[in-house]
Structure formats: C-alpha cells, structure tokens
Amino acid sequence: MGFDLTGFDCDAFVRATLEEDLGVGLPGGGQDVTADSVIPADARFSGVMDSRDAIVVAGLPIAAAFFRALDPAMEIAFLAQEGQAVPAGTHLLHLSGNARAMLTAERSALNTVQHLSGIATMTRAYVEAMGESGCILLDTRKTIPGLRHLEKYATRMGGAQNHRMGLWDAAMIKDNHVLVAGDVGEAVRRARAAGVANVICEVDRIDQIEPALTAGASHLLLDNMDVPTLREAVALVAGRVPTEASGGIDLTTIGAKAATGVTYVSVGRLTQSAPAADIGLDFTPL
CATH class of the missing domain: 3.90.1170.20 (Quinolinate phosphoribosyl transferase, N-terminal domain)
Structure with a gap:
C-alpha cells in the first residue's frame, strides 16, 4: 500500500x-x-x-x-x-x-x-448524520500545526471533501477583512481586483448576500445562521454560487442544516476535537 x-x-x-x-x-x-x-x-x-x-x-x-x-x-x-x-x-x-x-x-x-x-x-459519523440531503461535508483550517496535510487526508478517508488547504489557494473574506475594507462588497471587489479567482465570502446577515454576489464572490459562507435563515439565504442565492453553512455545527444540528439546501456544511471539530x-x-x- x-x-x-x-x-x-x-x-x-x-x-x-x-x-x-x-x-x-x-x-x-x-x-x-x-x-x-x-x-x-x-x-x-x-x-x-x-x-x-x-x-x-x-x-x-x-x-x-x-x-x-x-x-x-x-x-x-x-x-x-x-x-x-x-x-x-x-x-x-x-x-x-x-x-x-x-x-x-x-x-x-x-x-x-x-x-x-x-x-x-468522527468525519464518517458527521457524513452519516447528514442523511440523504446531498450536502457535502467540508473540513476547515483548524488543524494541528504541521499536520494539516495528514489531517485533511483523514477527513477525506471519512467521506468529507477538503476546504481550502491554506491561505494561498482561495481568498476567504471574514469579518475582520470587512472591518478594514468598510463593507462586504468592497472587500470582495478588492480581492477580485487583485486577480484572485476563488473568493469565498463569509456573511452573517441576509442583507450582505446581494452585495457580496454583485461584487463577484464565488462562494458564500453562511456563518452562524439558524435553519430558517439558512433556507432564506439559499433561496436568495438561487444557485448562483455554492453556499456553505458554518459555525457551531455538531452531530445534533448538522442534519437539519444540511437539509436546508446548502451546497456544503463545514465543521471545524473534525480536525480540532x-x-x-x-x-x-x-x-x-x-
């Protein structure tokens, strides 16, 4: 082998x-x-x-x-x-x-x-808890320093797909980037203007979705949204880009969140805990 x-x-x-x-x-x-x-x-x-x-x-x-x-x-x-x-x-x-x-x-x-x-x-348990939703489980960058490649390999063995491997292969705009840029749209525009092809944008409110999409986000991370809000967000995005539910997800909540229609659910505890x-x-x- x-x-x-x-x-x-x-x-x-x-x-x-x-x-x-x-x-x-x-x-x-x-x-x-x-x-x-x-x-x-x-x-x-x-x-x-x-x-x-x-x-x-x-x-x-x-x-x-x-x-x-x-x-x-x-x-x-x-x-x-x-x-x-x-x-x-x-x-x-x-x-x-x-x-x-x-x-x-x-x-x-x-x-x-x-x-x-x-x-x-643990990854396999999360995949099974997602049921027949068709949603894909992702890992995160919450890995032990020096072991990222191995830990992300292990999540694949459990049935997940890898999120970005590091800071180099996709931009991920989070709240602190938005804080400096001024708003979600401006942060996304700056990443696009720099020639970044894959721009993941974290949004934690419904009203941030359209500005992020208009500016060119290629993937939306729907952070800490409850199930009804996730459904509303998925309907608003309407398949224009992949959507990802993230934040505080465990075995008791992942099934309901996966069933909202999001493309992905990401879980940090796969490698962290x-x-x-x-x-x-x-x-x-x-």
Whole structure:
C-alpha cells in the first residue's frame, strides 16, 4: 500500500517524528535506552496492530513507513484498507522483523494511526448524520500545526471533501477583512481586483448576500445562521454560487442544516476535537 500525498513529505515526517522521540541532538539522546538495553540486537518479533474500537481506518501506510525506517527488511501485511469502516477487534496490520526496530517505532506509528483514524471516524459519523440531503461535508483550517496535510487526508478517508488547504489557494473574506475594507462588497471587489479567482465570502446577515454576489464572490459562507435563515439565504442565492453553512455545527444540528439546501456544511471539530481511536499493537517473540 503506497502513500503519495501532494504537499506532504512522508520521509521527512517519519524522520522528524522518530528523531523527536529518540532525542536526536539532545545530551544523551539519539537512542532508545530501553529497547537497546533490554532487547538483543538480533531478536525478532511478529506483531499485530488491531482496533479496540469500531473505526474508520486512516494512516496505515505511514505506520508502515515508521517501521521500515528502522528496519528496511520489515515484512508488513496490510489487513485493512484506508477509509474502510471496521468493527472492534479488527486486525489492521501484521509485522515481522527486528524487535528493537518495532519497539522503537511503535509509539510513533500508533500515535499517527490513532489520531488519523479518530478524525476519519468522527468525519464518517458527521457524513452519516447528514442523511440523504446531498450536502457535502467540508473540513476547515483548524488543524494541528504541521499536520494539516495528514489531517485533511483523514477527513477525506471519512467521506468529507477538503476546504481550502491554506491561505494561498482561495481568498476567504471574514469579518475582520470587512472591518478594514468598510463593507462586504468592497472587500470582495478588492480581492477580485487583485486577480484572485476563488473568493469565498463569509456573511452573517441576509442583507450582505446581494452585495457580496454583485461584487463577484464565488462562494458564500453562511456563518452562524439558524435553519430558517439558512433556507432564506439559499433561496436568495438561487444557485448562483455554492453556499456553505458554518459555525457551531455538531452531530445534533448538522442534519437539519444540511437539509436546508446548502451546497456544503463545514465543521471545524473534525480536525480540532476528534478523539484518538483506541488501537493497539501486540508483539510475539520469534
């Protein structure tokens, strides 16, 4: 199972994560003192990574990269697919190789799979709560610094689509931009005049919609609107641009908001608040 994610350097991520755990560059660092002192250098283990929860799987190829970084000859079998929903007790990965390498890489591999599978699992729950509305779930930029590409990958495994990846691939005009520009229309006009093709404009009142559209907004973010107001906004936009409901949305409210006719619903908690999945790794000496 390969892992090629545009904008993400897997080798650099694995190297930096292992160096952090090993204390590379710190006095006395650069080693796993427990494994190196307790486990013979030629000892071999087999291991099984399994889920203790029902989860949506994400991150197994990265876990494999951690083990192979320390033992290039590690034998690895993937027992589940990325994006697959599996019940508790499912075996995800089988390993066979150098025991020290397995023990040293174990926590980095598990942390990554637990975090990404937790995001994918929460995302799938939100997708299912939207029912048959036809609305599309989006993530946000509320990600842990340094992990954005991985976390947004995990939301895709859960069934969401990615919102803009960063500050570079779309303009998003929010209240503070409007505060400086003077009004919504002027803020949108400035972005368009600068040659920005994709201009997302946040509006929190019905009377801001028409000025934003007239100025050239290509996407409206309907912020913190209740269900009746969202329906009114969707009717006013009348399909001229995509619409997005955002703000304070959880599993109890997303179904009703998705059913208003908006194109998208965005949820920050997918990456901001997803709990880690309960995943373990058990070893057997060979």
